[in-house]
Amino acid sequence: MASLQAVEKTLSELNLLGPDGWPAWTQILQKAHKTNYGRSEDPIYLHLASKTRLGAVTLLAVQFLDFLPEDGRYVLFQLSITDQTLLSTIQSNQVGQLAWQMPKSREYFHLTGKFYICSAPRQVTRYSPPVLPHVSATTEDLAAQRQISNQFWEARRLEQWRKLPPKARASYTWPMSGSAPKAPATAFQCLAMEDMSQLDPPTSPLSPTGRSNNRDSLMSQDGTPNPMSLPSSPSSVTSFRSRWNSTTGVSDDAPLSPISAQNKLRNDNPAKILHDIALDNFCVLVFKPLDIVHFESSPLPPKRTVSSRNGNLGWGTSVHISNVFDPNCLLDLYRRCSRPVGCQ
Template identity: 25%
Template sequence: MKKSTSVHELYWNYQKETFILAGRFYLVASPNLSHRLGTPPRRLTNDPNPEEYWEKEREKHWKSLSREYRASFSWPVSGELLKPSETATWSAYKGINTVKQSYGLDVGYKYTTLDAMPIKQLTLAELKIRENNPQAELENVHQMAFDNFCLLVFKPTKVDHTVIPRSGIPQRFIYSTDKDNWVVEEVNP
């Protein structure tokens, strides 16, 4: 597999300062999806299992989300056109907009809050046994929402920082790294 050499940039402009950060973005997805979305970055230490480390980080950030925001990861795909259902019951919309998992879970907008729960990886057979059980459905929805949640990790390699004083000459600094150390150089603005 060919390694990507693409560089991504983030730009922040404050009142008297500008930051341009260059580096790489990494997507830390559920292990169920990571084969489709690439691998997470390596750790800064020599930890032999970066996937385990990043999965723990993903879970930690998941648990820090609000109950309302966590529930939104069980909703239909954002930005798609709404298609009102003629036979809707608890879900306002059905059809192509309703989230469906391989085990037949169809929740639409049923959940507007979702408490953090222990993460359980269940087989399809275990999921089938749990049908028609409200607590099991809640656990399944939680797992589905967690599977939909990804971390976006940015690893900067260069920072361009410009400071614009009220009077006088602006200052500009370029920070760059060679993997282990950061170097700063003052350059012309």
């Protein structure tokens, strides 16, 4: 049997692996993303098709976040733990299909693969992120590898949280999608939220350096501090405070250690508590493609490249010449409906 190095060398000669060792489709997809979106800050949505356990077909939209820098085979998307529709779809069926149509280069990607959920340590979800070999290769113990992997993915989740715009962070404090909030006037009051994940708790309500408790970091619609950041915090903040105390072991009557005192100061800051609730709701949806169809309509004749995983043997690629009006591609369906048959 050929060694792994020999297989990788053969795949490299066939141009199936890129210069960084990942499959060639990773560079093609990232290049297409850079060409079509560049530095645009507009959200990017992909269509997700999946099947539930009962056989019902679901079609949802997922928001693209980034490509995983450490491993080009993984694509990151945005997910809220309160989005029961998307969350139940992923937890019901780990396998899904994504359709990504590039607006400028007239390229189309059809991705089939597995989903994983990178959630806060306090949350319990199905299909936790995979253990990356190059991350957990420092130890052979399986439990230690899982612990290192969890730390790695939590760091990536916090990194993506800090990249979110303040308005996007604030949306994680809103009621779950499709629900009727009990207090509509205040349910969507938080419209902007600054990142407080790296906030060092001050030693007093107003530190010598002039730093306050950052209650102004949560802004309402009229530009005033959000009422939810005032001392009269909602029941969700009270619930989070009790969970925080049980996690950190803080008791109101017990003497406090320096670390516990810092946690109590953070616990008494309603703005920080509300921020941590939103951060707890934020998840990273990790997608690992196993079958990629890349359709290019610009060249004549159009070209379709199919890349699929062949178990432990690596990736296999086949190139096909397609008809201009290929019924299997959404891009060609759009062209067929928008132009006469004889137009090129």
